[in-house]
Amino acid sequence: MANGWRYFALEPYSATLYEYCNGEYNGPMPNESQVLYQITNGVSYLHLNAIVHGDLNPLNVVIVAQSRPVRMKISDFGLSKFSYSKQLSEREDNISSEVKLCLRKYWTLSEETDSLELKRDKHFFGNDFESILINLKEKKPVNLPVQVNTSQLLGSGTFGQVFEGKFNGDPVAVKQMTTTTAQKDIIQREMSTHIELNHVNVVKLLDVADSADNRFTQLALELCAGTLADWADEKKYNGPKLPPDELVLYQIANGLHYIHSRNLVHRDIKPENILISMTTPVQMKVSDLSFVKKTRDDIFSQSKIRGTLLWMAPERLKVLTDNENKSTDLPDELPDGTIKSDTFSSGCVFFYFLTCGKHPFGKNQAIVPANISLNKPEELVSYKQNLAADDVNGRILAGLIKLIEKMIQFKEEERIGLPVVIKQLAAVLYGMDKSKCQLSLVEASLGGDCKIRSHPTELILACANEKKLIFYTAENLAIPFSNWRKKKGEEINGTRLAAGSYEGTLVVWSYPECEILFQKKLPDYFNEINWNPTRPNLFAVWRLYNSKVFVCDSSIGDVITTIDCKSVSAVKWISENRIAVSSGGKIEIFEMEENNLTLTQPVKKFKHGEHCYYLEWNERTQYLASGDLAYGPRQANL
Known part of the structure; x- marks a missing residue:
């Protein structure tokens, strides 16, 4: 305390987030996910200590570049109440006094909008002070990563509706689900499982966000031309022409088998959940993982029967029927199910596609569930009787009808699995x-x-x-x-x-x-290549026991930096700008500067032992595992 002023000694910082977003700071930065994580971690620490910041905005988030790694830190806990108003107003000389008085509200969000994510250099409610204040009052964010056009409904289901929208400016389909206590588990299950799936025949989940008023959870999905149900109704479909029938069936089976191979069962395969890509060559895509369930050895437990009655396997319908006859609620423990229930539903969808909209178990939807339970595929039987005429017209091969029969067998043990389906379809496509x-x-x-x-x-x-x-x-x-x-x-x-x-x-x-x-x-030959998992244009090349690792950028066609080490034995990317290198019994983590990838410096070092020939990185747990060869002294570290 001196001359009526109180002085605080604070750690130095290089710039504020506001300066970085406006291009006034070009120094080192963590990657985007780390920026968001560190800001959230700092605010969470304050809350755990019963402290409300009260003035959180980009000018009060600072970049401490002196530390390694670079850290984002929260500053100014109300020590200077209007500390940033002047700095902001310097950028807008001709603004009204009323707007200046409201600048504190510039980054203040109501309770309904406190979960918005960071979008670089833009405020969610506008691009200038006046529009921000107006949109804040009307609770109308305009710069959200996921934007929904609720006037363009694409479809609806049990747990939500699907609209046209945009994600980072690109057209997408947005599945909007009401965020209620009853649906939280279902939404969480769909998000956590779907985000990890990556297959050409499974609809890609691009992002998950909350709506501005926190009433909805929004899933940004790749936009498709329509569903198989739309295609069967010529009036609803105007997308690209589908591939040959056998290839359509193969792609549906391929996508569902991929889901099964990730120890999951879909439980709601139907024409509405088979989408058609907008791109050519057309790809069929399995969608809607609302009812997905974990499996073990192809078996899953169930506390409720999920799915759509018209496309449900007989063993699952039987559980519903048995409990209806007892006039009691479903018991807590139901019989286990198997992934062959998905095979049954797929067989019905195959027939639906090949006949342009018919169900193998009947024309009348009201009797289809009963026919499934009684094993009466009357439409399929009728179609087989007329199969000879269809063969003359070249519509459906007899082999495909036989395949469907094997997929919709009444008894699970007699029903074929998807690997057999794929094998038989592949044989048809062999030419x-x-x-x-x-x-x-x-x-x-x-x-x-x-x-x-x-x-x-x-x-x-x-x-x-x-x-x-x-x-x-x-x-x-x-x-x-x-x-x-x-x-x-x-x-x-x-x-x-x-x-x-x-x-x-x-x-x-x-x-x-x-x-x-x-x-x-390159200056020397090499025999190993490792691509960056998050920056598809970057990859590292090296030779076993050599002293250099070359980091290359395929977008510019050149080596952008060289890492010097002694006797390199393993290399592994662990983030978009960090790479682990094993050499001489030690493991070093090198970091490339975010804004200048040609600059690389070591940030961590670990001891392994005499040899380390294998490195594996787990992104979810943030663990790096190292191991040696199978011969000689064996050692593994985590």
Whole structure:
């Protein structure tokens, strides 16, 4: 205390979040997810200590670049009540005194809007002071990442409605679900399982957000041309032409089998939940994971019977019927179900597609559940009787009808599984061309060995020998895609493939265009490639026991930085700008500056032991596991 002033000694910082978002700070920054996490963590700490900040805004979030790693910190806990008004007003000289007095409300959100996420350099309620104040009063955010057009309804279901919308400016489908206590578990289950799924025949979940008034949870999904039910009604569908019938069935089975391979059961397969992509070639996509359930050895427990009666397997209908006859509520413990209930529903959907809208168990929807319970597929029987005429017209192969019969068998133990379905459909498709394209390796030779890599999301194999790189499709092979493993050399989203020669030439191709993106001769040959899982254009190349790791950017076609280490034995990306390198019995974490990827510095160091040839990173737990070779002294660390 001096001269009537109280002084506080605070740790130094480099800039405020406000300065960073306005381009006034170009120094090091954590990645975006870390920025959000650290801000939330700081506010949570205050709340746990019974402190309300009362003035949280971008000027009171500071960047402490002196620390390693860089930290975001909360500052100014009401020590200067109007401390940031002057700095903000310097950017707007000609604003009214009324607006200046309201500047404290500029970043203050009502109880209904306190869960909004950060959007760089924009306030959720407008782009200038006047519009922000007006929109705050009307509770009308205009800069949300997920925006919904409630006048354009795409569909509706048990737990919500689907509208047209935008996510970061791109057209999407937005599933809007009322956030009630009763639905929280269902919403959480759908979000947590769907966000981890990544398959060409499963609808992609892009983002999850709360509506501005916190009344709804919004799921941003990839936008499709329509449902299989829309397609069956010609008046409702105007999307692209579907592939051949056999391929449509194959893609539906492929997407559902992928879900099963992730130890999940869908429980609500029906035409409304099979979507048609807007892109060509068309892909069929399994959607709506509201009723998804975890499985173990293909078996799942159930406390309620979920799904749609018209498409439900007989063993699940029997549980409902038995309990209705008892005139009591469903018991807490119901008989376990199996994933073959999904197979039954898929068989019914297959028939629906092939007959342009007919259900195998009857024309009248009112009697379909009863016919399923009585094992009376009357429409399928009727269709078989007229099958000869249809064969003449080339509409449906007899083999497909037999396949559907095996899928809708009354007894579970007699019903075939999806791997068998995929195998039989693949046999029908066997006549398709297997070769995607051929390329010559320019100024490169891989010797006599043949290298094989699988595409991470499509049924594609890349094979390289001495002179050529050849892409093969596995769409006609009886190998379920879910059993494939993504291997080194293929970029994470499958749009680029890198290969190298013993002379040190690095070549990167685009897929499916098969164009050379860049070709470069490195100072030394290399035999290992690791793509960045969150920045698809970055990858690292190195040679076992060499002293350098080259970090390359396929978008510019060059090496952007080199990491010097002694005797490199393993390399693993652990975030968009951090990479782990094992060398000489130690593991070092190197960080590339967010705004200047050419600058790399070590931030952590661990001891492993004499050898470390394997590194694996778990993003969810933030654990790095290391291990040595199978021979010699064995050691594993976490």
